Amino acid sequence: MAWPIGGGRPLVRPSEQWFMEPTDVSVLVFNSDMANPTHNLVAPFILEQDADVVVVLEPVWEFFAGVVTFGIFGEPYPFHLVRKSEHDTMARILVLSKWGLSVRADEQLPNADGLVCEVHRPEELGGSFFVVVTHPPSPRNPQRWESGNQSVRHLSIRLRSLIKSGEQAVLAADLNATPGSVRDRILRTQAGITRSKPVLGRWGSYPASWGLGRIAIDDVWCSPKVGVRSWKTVLGPGSDHRAIRVVLSIPRRNNAHERGGSSADPRSNDRYDEHDGP
Secondary structure, eight states: OOTTTTTTOOSOOOSSOSSOOTTOEEEEEEEOOTTOTTGGGHHHHHHHHTOSEEEEESOOHHHHHHHHTTOSSOSSSOEEEEEOOOSTTSOOEEEEESSEEEEETTOOSOGGGOEEEEEEOOGGGTOOEEEEEEOOOOOSSHHHHHHHHHHHHHHHHHHHHHHHTTOOEEEEEEOSSOTTSHHHHHIIIIIOOEESSOSSSOOOSBSTTOSSOOBOOEEEEEOTTOEEEEEEEEOOSSOSSOEEEEEEEOOOOSOOSOOOOEESSGGGSTTSOSOOOO
């Protein structure tokens, strides 16, 4: 009975992290809106947040092309991965990182369901962890709703597999669903992950222009041993979603040995295309 209200989350937590441990990881999730009229402000906004890993959902084309074609970030974010858009209901996803990114050569999660990124954090900071990203289509009809639910089920299976094998993993997503929804319940009960957003004291990400009553459809979900230091929303340029910025304590993965099968070049998997058109 407590699931719709709490779902295992703390009631409150700090909105700001005034002091970060060297091993902490900051993650920014921003649905930037494919029709963003202020596309030239997206890159400065991301730089200002100075997150270690940035997940951009629905990246506006000019910004997307600037990253993957022209390398506009250079040193701050030298690594990126892309989920390509295969049809009009599947939005492009862009992941940026200060550390190396790769997908495993044997990754089985379908492109439609999301993107599994291995983040190669330096060993002295705790070693590698996984960021899984998804953005189910908005539920404009029953078929799209059920399709999105099925994607969340597939993600839950993949996340549970990663966690059971000893990996540390987080999910960054715009679920197009509210806290306590069936998608939240699937992630909690089947994958064993929990929202970072506290129950009280914070409004969510959508609609961005609302001062009160915003819904938490964008968030970061954490595996059991990942701690959340802070959670806040940030008003970004030109989008009807506010960005989510979290600071996480991600411990070293449980398995001592390195797992093979990773590809250092994200383009080695043809599901991740850096050159598809607008």
